[in-house]
Amino acid sequence: MIDISHVSKTYSGKVKAVSDLSLSMQPGEIIGFIGPNGAGKTTTIKMMTGILKADEGTITLNGIDIAKEPLEAKHQFGFVPDNPDLFLRLKGIEYLNFMADIYGVSASDRRARIERYGTLFEMSSALGDKILSYSHGMRQKIVLMGVLIHEPSIWILDEPLTGLDPQSAFALKEIMREQAAAGKTVFFSTHVLDVAERLCTKVAIINKGTILYYGTLDELKAVHPGKTLETIFLEVTSHA
Amino acid sequence: MRNFCALFKVTLKNTFGVTETGKKKTFLQKLFPIFLLVAIAPTIASFYFLTGDAIALLKPIQQTGVIIGLLLTMLSTLIFFLAIFLIPAVFYFSKDVETLLSLPLKASTILSAKLAVSMIYEYITILAIGIPVVLAYIVNVQPPLGFYPLLILTILLLPVVPLIMSGLLVMAVMALIPKARNRDLFNYISGFISLGFAVGINMVVGNMATISADEMVQLLIQGNNSFLAIFGYLVPSVPFAAKAVVNLSLVDFAISVLIAIGAYLLFLLIAELAYFKAAVGVNETGANRRKLNGKAYLSSTQGADPIWTYTLKELKLMIRTPIYLLNNISTVILIPAILVGTLMTTAGQQDELITLIQSIDWNAPGMFAYVLTAGVAIGLFMTSLNLITVTAISREGTRLFFMKYIPMSYNAQIQAKVNSGLIVSVLGILFMTVPFGVVFSIPWIQIVLAIVMALLASVFLNYFGMIVDMIHPKLIWEQEAVPVKQNINAVFTMLPGMGLPVAAFLVLNWLKNDTLFLVVLVVLLVGLDLASIIATRKIATSAIEKLS
Ligand SMILES: Nc1ncnc2c1ncn2[C@@H]1O[C@H](COP(=O)(O)OP(=O)(O)OP(=O)(O)O)[C@@H](O)[C@H]1O
Ligand SMILES: [Mg+2]
DSSP: OEEEEEEEEEETTTEEEEEEEEEEEOTTOEEEEEOOTTSSHHHHHHHHTTSSOOSEEEEEETTEETTTSHHHHHHHEEEEOSOOOOOTTSBHHHHHHHHHHHTTOOHHHHHHHHHHHHHHTTOGGGTTSBGGGSOHHHHHHHHHHHHHTTOOSEEEEESTTTTOOHHHHHHHHHHHHHHHHTTOEEEEEOSOHHHHHHHOSEEEEEETTEEEEEEOHHHHHHHSTTOOHHHHHHHHHHHO | OHHHHHHHHHHHHHHHTOOOTTOOOOHHHHHHHHHHHHHHHHHHHHHHHHHHHHHHHHGGGTOTHHHHHHHHHHHHHHHHHHHHHHHIIIIISOTHHHHHHTSSOOHHHHHHHHHHHHHHHHHHHHHHHHHHHHHHHHHHHOOOTTHHHHHHHHHHHTTHHHHHHHHHHHHHHHHHSOOOSSHHHHHHHHHHHHHHHHHHHHHHHHHHHOOOHHHHHHHHHHOTTGGGGGOOSSSTTHHHHHHHHHHTOHHHHHHHHHHHHHHHHHHHHHHHHHHHHHHTTTTOOOOOOOOOOGGGGSOTTTTOOHHHHHHHHHHHHHHHSHHHIIIIITHHHHHHHHHHHHHHHHHHHOHHHHHHHHTOOTTSTTHHHHHHHHHHHHHHHHHHHHOOGGGTTGGGGGGGHHHHHSSSOHHHHHHHHHHHHHHHHHHHHHHHHHHHHHHTTOOHHHHHHHHHHHHHHHHHHHHHHHHHHHHSOOOOOSSTTHHHHSOHHHHHHHHHHHHHHHHHHHHHHHHOOHHHHHHHHHHHHHHHHHHHHHHHHHHHHHHHHHOO
16 A cells, blocks of 8 residues: 655755655555656655655555655565666675565575576576676566565566566566555556556556546546547646 | 867766765765864874974985975875776776777877876875975975976876876786686786786885995985985886976976876877777676576575675675775785785895894883884774775765665664674784784784774774765766775875874873873773764764765
8 A cells, every 4th residue: 555645856946856746556456657758757756765755745655654664664665766777796696685684584485486586587597697797677677576575565666667578578567467466556657558558457647747647547548538548648748 | 189178078077076966965064074174184284293393304414305205206106006996997997988989089089088087086195195295395494486386397297107107007917817708807817916016016116225224324414415316216207306396407307207208108009009908898797697506596694684684795795896896805905915025025135124123122111002002003094995984875876775765774774884894994904913913023912902902993983984975975976986996085084094093192102101091092992983883873864865
């Protein structure tokens, strides 16, 4: 469960990146966060994860306020940043074990998960090498596995599909569905409207820091009959 | 020339990363310059007064010029050694090399711009040490007007020759080593071989410089700054530069300029042959793509305390990044090796020195206090050399956001970073004190107490460095070398590191009682430790939260 209420953020007292944004997400939902470049997606995600402080408003994760109880709140979610270049000199397996230690994952769980997701993402043979030797997509997969290893109840992903090959993108989408079905909350930003259309239970459209639409796709299409998500998206964001 | 200027400007901006614009400074950041000034003032002052004292001794025998000779020799030697680390960072590990090669620029333009940027970096070092010494010289000697332009020109030119000397050394090593499949490994090896060369040269030069006592007396009594003749074995332009400034000799000045120009031309010639081939692809690394077997899945830290896991991560990242291994870790072994090695070779050739060392009575009154002071100095020296905590936040760079989203308190993360510094400091202290203790046959009680003093001093400096880097980190960089090589914080933590032993030494002269001295020193160090630990705890959360 994620609750964002009247959140605003202004950079250096000038650029208003997010203004009075509210979103409420329930367990079992997959929410797609879409909007043009510079709309405020990454800024919102940074505030949800405690990387940035919101100027106004509150954000709670499973009911825990990220500003008031940051440590407890950070235990609730797993985060995949838009730039996967994290600890390039660590080996893949060392990174996974590091994350598992930080999040306190038991020995048996971590072993089972590393084996499962390693196979799923075809990363098993790369885990013994340094992340520096990985391609962009492989780096993204290792960061994803770093989240999967602690099975958080909330998933926050910033453009997780960019750079993944079709097999891995498929695997990721399957995992997202599986996690949502298990009662977890999945929130991700994307530029791929097809994915949002097929995967998400709800979409949030953001432009210039404000939410233009938040709800199910069916409702959105009912308002704009006979149009694809792409045309609706282009229309909605250009009117703003 | 236009290309050179454009490239120089861009590289300079890129390297010294003009601080983030449009951001409001926090209160702590505003106080930062004052904080630094207070921290380094004692050291600067002690340089100034030491020089003044030395001049007072040299004046009656007309040898004040020695000060200038000594300064130029010291600075150029320092530049040579700093450049051994700096040149690989600027010329090889820098990511912009591949971009530059794709631009329509002449090789000599690229090389000159990089050389010029390295010079700017060296000037900062020169100013910190040079200004107090030169000031003391001007005040006490009152040199004629002609001294000033010559001194300024000489100082401006000073880095050229030592920089190029280490540049040639580094290039030779990089080019001669057959390229290993694993480029990281290649970087380690070549880095260490360069250092080995430097150590070797240092020892050879050290031996050449030991002239006999008779010759020394001869030179001394001649007056007229004749003593200058003993300087300048390592960097060939220095004796001419020193004579030019001290005797206002234009001929000597012209010779030193010619040497610099010659070195520059030689550098361009050799660099065109040896540099570019080795520079390309220097950022690659090795990979096996082999499937892991059962045991390898689990780390040795398995279920360990997060702070310990985090500490290990810090150490691993440093050991595996060649430039950090050289700058942050290797000093632990190399510096003691250089110093102890130099001492042994020198002692091996001069019987008087051995006799002198063996005749020291360590139980004589006052000796005890000297040993403890040396302990403090070693603790501070080894810690300020490893630059670990003072670059711990800066090394995170744009990756800093990771610290903010993991469920681990900032205090815990900072503690882990300090731990990584402490571990390396402790190793350095042991490698330094134990061999020295044995060579000088110091009683073991005194060695142990000196080590304790060293550890106490090192705890302080590790936390102090952490505070400096939390308040004023350098986060915007593209090359891994920048946070350790081009971080002004590092220089400023080294300076208080030099000031504290001076303070201890003053206390020593004043107390003249071993037990009392021990008590005062322990109280002083423990007080500094507690103050820095508490300050670190107090500011960690707010300081990290403010960074972005
Ligand atoms: N560090 C920063 N300093 C100043 N302004 C910033 C900063 N980061 C982002 N912005 C501004 O905030 C606004 C929102 O940026 P944000 O990164 O949230 O967009 P986004 O929706 O993630 O875009 P994209 O699809 O390109 O990733 C933009 O106008 C951007 O210029
Ligand atoms: Mg973004």
